[in-house]
Amino acid sequence: MKRVIDLFISLTLLILFSPILVVVSLLVRFKMGAPVLFTQQRPGLHGESFYLYKFRTMKNLQDEHGNQLSDDLRLTKFGEFLRKYSVDEFPQLVNVVKGEMSLVGPRPFLMEYLPLYTKEQMARHNVKPGITGWAQVNGRNALTWEEKFKMDVWYAENHNLLLDLKILTMTAKKVLRKEGISHQGQVTMEKFTGSNEVM
16 A cells, blocks of 8 residues: 555656656756756665665865865755755655655665664664655754664654655645754764664
8 A cells, every 4th residue: 555655646746746847957957067866876675775866956066186075065056945845855756656765764875874784773674765754754854863763763663654644744844844954054964974872
């Protein structure tokens, strides 16, 4: 049933918002150049990798030594707008249609974090990653890494359709209120370096 709901809602949203997605694609191409989409390998169900899709929000700016500049310098005003209203996440509906993600589940972090997880934290990969999740509606990037992991594992152990519907409803409210977008004045969450905390 979860898969049926994922497909129905994702395909419906892609069809309804297709004109907006075309406009956003053109604006990203004009303001930031190619490629329009940001693609990156992320761990999915049981840690298996897949390519996640997002609209680009940053320019590819480098210093004189070829090192990538910090996120706050590369994030554009238009990219900030896309993030504020979570428009940059829309291409992940394609990931949902492909069966790599669900509408609701733990957010897929970076592949490089997998070796750093404790056994308890790895339990977040017992379900498909989601566009939104329990951690996102309870603080999003305002949470610490430990808090996120605890909420992700709790969801993996307690998920059901009623909880998913609750999370989707709460997500809509969070997006409209633009809550939890950044973490302590940063444009993105700081990197996870591991935790000795046992949940």
